[in-house]
Amino acid sequence: MAEEKKYDLTKMQDPYAEKRYISDAEKENSKFGKLVFEFPMEDNEVVADGDPADYVVHPQAYFRGARQIPGAEFNQSYQIFVKPFFLDRVQHRHPKDEYLIFLGASFPNVFDFDAHIEFTIGKDEEAETFIIDKPTIIRIPAGVYHCPLNFKEVNKPVLFLASLMMPMFGGMYDMPDGSTVEMYYNGPLPCKYNENKRCDSCGACLKEDWTDK
Numbered sequence: 001m002a003e004e005k006k007y008d009l010t011k012m013q014d015p016y017a018e019k020r021y022i023s024d025a026e027k028e029n030s031k032f033g034k035l036v037f038e039f040p041m042e043d044n045e046v047v048a049d050g051d052p053a054d055y056v057v058h059p060q061a062y063f064r065g066a067r068q069i070p071g072a073e074f075n076q077s078y079q080i081f082v083k084p085f086f087l088d089r090v091q092h093r094h095p096k097d098e099y100l101i102f103l104g105a106s107f108p109n110v111f112d113f114d115a116h117i118e119f120t121i122g123k124d125e126e127a128e129t130f131i132i133d134k135p136t137i138i139r140i141p142a143g144v145y146h147c148p149l150n151f152k153e154v155n156k157p158v159l160f161l162a163s164l165m166m167p168m169f170g171g172m173y174d175m176p177d178g179s180t181v182e183m184y185y186n187g188p189l190p191c192k193y194n195e196n197k198r199c200d201s202c203g204a205c206l207k208e209d210w211t212d213k
């Protein structure tokens with residue numbers, strides 16, 4: 001029997017609502033209100049090849065960069081992995097640096113770590129695969145190929161943060177058919193300017209400045 005989902009986002013009230021500590025009206029009179037943002041709840045929708053979605057704790061938090069705090073040059077995921085999962089299968093590069101952070105999620109001790117994760121940096125004959133079995137941070141310089149990323153053994157929960165120094169997540173992906181595709185992803189949230197439309201990563205909100213009214 002399928003495991004019951006802990007959080008049914010379809011039943012939550014306005015789960016993807018963009019939240020701010022101050023209202024739009026208050027923002028008009030506030031210089032710094034655009035810099036303070038409350039995380040909306042998100043549910044990971046990227047599950048490949050019929051894998052179960054329960055490898056990660058639901059819901060997750062993501063900082064979606066400039067769509068949330070205008071002008072931000074950074075986005076970050078906050079996911080807790082509780083089961084083995086082959087997360088990232090396609091080799092890719094980003095136009096800016098990325099940092100991948102692996103910590104124990106048996107809080108409060110982030111050094112309580114018991115997992116075996118395999119991660120590759122570089123492509124073809126240059127490729128090197130690293131075993132992550134302790135708290136680790138990895139820098140991926142702009143333009144450097146990386147992945148696959150495979151959470152092979154997860155004996156204790158792992159907190160995984162992917163921190164990309166860009167206003168929106170994305171990069172160049174080498175597809176199995178040999179093509180290279182530039183893809184961006186801003187989460188399953190509605191468009192910032194049209195709540196009836198799902199975000200299609202058009203980038204319009206990236207042009208906002210935090211000092212704009």
Ligand SMILES: [Zn+2]
Nearest residue numbers: 092094098146
């Ligand atoms: Zn990456």
